[in-house]
Every structure is written in structure tokens, then in C-alpha cells.
Amino acid sequence: MTAQNQINDYWTGRAPSYAEYQLQPDRLGDDIEAWSNVWAGALPAAPLDVLDVGTGSGQVASILAGLGHRVTGIDLAPGMLEQARSSYGNVDFRLGDAVEPAFADGSLEAVTGRYVMWTLRDPDLAVKNWIRLLRPGGTIAVVDSTWFPDGLQPFYDASVWEALPLAQATDINQTAVVLSRAGLADVTVTPLTAIHALDEKYGVAPGHEVQMQYLITGRA
Numbered sequence: 001m002t003a004q005n006q007i008n009d010y011w012t013g014r015a016p017s018y019a020e021y022q023l024q025p026d027r028l029g030d031d032i033e034a035w036s037n038v039w040a041g042a043l044p045a046a047p048l049d050v051l052d053v054g055t056g057s058g059q060v061a062s063i064l065a066g067l068g069h070r071v072t073g074i075d076l077a078p079g080m081l082e083q084a085r086s087s088y089g090n091v092d093f094r095l096g097d098a099v100e101p102a103f104a105d106g107s108l109e110a111v112t113g114r115y116v117m118w119t120l121r122d123p124d125l126a127v128k129n130w131i132r133l134l135r136p137g138g139t140i141a142v143v144d145s146t147w148f149p150d151g152l153q154p155f156y157d158a159s160v161w162e163a164l165p166l167a168q169a170t171d172i173n174q175t176a177v178v179l180s181r182a183g184l185a186d187v188t189v190t191p192l193t194a195i196h197a198l199d200e201k202y203g204v205a206p207g208h209e210v211q212m213q214y215l216i217t218g219r220a
């Protein structure tokens with residue numbers, strides 16, 4: 001089984017609890033407001049044609065659609081797509097590879113991805129392909145953190161961890177440099193302090209610790 005197939009199986013198995021966590025009623029309103037602010041600040045004004053890669057259970061894609069963008073969300077885990085489709089009707093969710101998305105060159109104005117860079121098998125190739133899909137001046141905006149700086153976690157096999165260049169990043173600039181060396185201009189790293197405050201208030205998913213998350217943007 002390839003590393004990617006193992007990743008897809010893991011996220012399909014995790015999908016119901018992942019979606020349930022994101023839809024917790026006690027923090028949902030605050031989350032939607034805070035993340036709407038993040039994505040409104042990350043992208044030019046709507047409406048844009050946006051691709052949300054590794055869309056998972058669809059929360060980011062739905063927030064982007066709520067901001068007025070035309071959004072397609074792709075993921076390789078069928079279980080995640082099932083959750084996304086059952087939760088949100090305002091996005092076109094499709095099975096698709098974030099590393100090699102099957103869309104026409106120059107057909108998009110923005111590519112987004114939250115918590116995806118760390119689990120890509122080839123982040124450099126992915127960002128190069130995203131740039132190809134963008135019209136001139138288009139935006140790439142990703143959110144991530146240094147989730148596992150201390151090494152392997154049991155949810156992926158060791159062989160999968162070894163196949164993921166950013167999974168054990170110790171500095172968010174290791175992610176930012178992937179955007180710069182792919183040729184994006186104005187690469188900017190912004191700590192998401194409002195999200196950090198919400199995580200401190202409500203806590204984070206089981207097995208995680210509160211960590212600063214970062215928005216990284218660049219322009220094609």
C-alpha cells in the first residue's frame with residue numbers, strides 16, 4: 001500500500017469524529033467568526049474562483065463560500081468528502097489529489113489549504129502545480145503549524161512519516177520557504193493570535209496541544 005493510500009485510509013476512518021469535533025455547538029459560532037476573519041484577510045475581495053485542497057470535512061471551503069467565493073473542495077479520503085457533502089451544500093466537493101489537482105491551467109484565482117501542508121507527500125510539487133492553476137496575481141493561502149516537532153505519532157506508520165517532508169517541521173519557516181522557492185512573491189507568515197485565544201478558551205482535539213497556527217500567503 002502506498003503512503004498516500006495509508007493517509008487516505010487514516011483520514012476516512014477519522015472523518016466522523018473529525019467532523020463532529022468541528023461542529024461542536026459550544027464553539028462553532030466563535031470558530032466560524034474567527035476563521036471567516038482569517039480567510040477574508042487572506043484573500044482579495046469575493047467573488048473569486050477558489051480551490052480548497054485537502055478540504056477534509058469542508059469547514060474552510062464552506063466559510064470561503066460564505067464569504068461569497070465560488071469554491072471547489074478536493075480531498076483523497078472518501079470518508080471526509082462524505083462528511084463535507086452531508087454538512088455543507090454551498091461547495092462543490094470532489095475526489096482529487098492536492099499534489100496534482102486535475103484543473104485547467106489559469107482557471108483559478110486562489111488556492112487554500114488548512115492543516116494540509118504537513119501531510120503532503122510532495123509539498124514542493126504541490127505548490128508548483130497550484131501556481132500553474134492560478135491566473136496571474138492569484139493567491140495561495142495556507143494555514144499550518146509545527147504540529148509534531150518531537151517526531152512520530154502513532155496514527156501514521158513510520159514509513160508514512162518518512163515520506164512526508166514537512167510532518168516533523170520544527171519551524172513554520174520550513175513551510176513558508178516551500179511557497180517562496182516555488183516562485184511565489186510576497187510570501188508572508190502571520191501568527192493567528194485570535195485562533196490561539198479560542199484554542200486556549202475551549203481546548204483542542206484529543207491528542208493535541210494548544211499551538212500557534214500560522215497563515216502563510218503568497219502571490220503568483
Ligand SMILES: C[S@@+](CC[C@H](N)C(=O)[O-])C[C@H]1O[C@@H](n2cnc3c(N)ncnc32)[C@H](O)[C@@H]1O
Binds near residue numbers: 055076097
Ligand atoms: C488535518 S486534515 C485537514 C482538513 C481540512 N482542511 C480542515 O482544515 O479541517 C488533512 C486532510 O488532508 C487530506 N489529504 C492529505 N493528503 C492529500 C492529498 N494528497 N490530496 C488531497 N487530500 C489530501 C486528508 O485526507 C485530510 O482530509
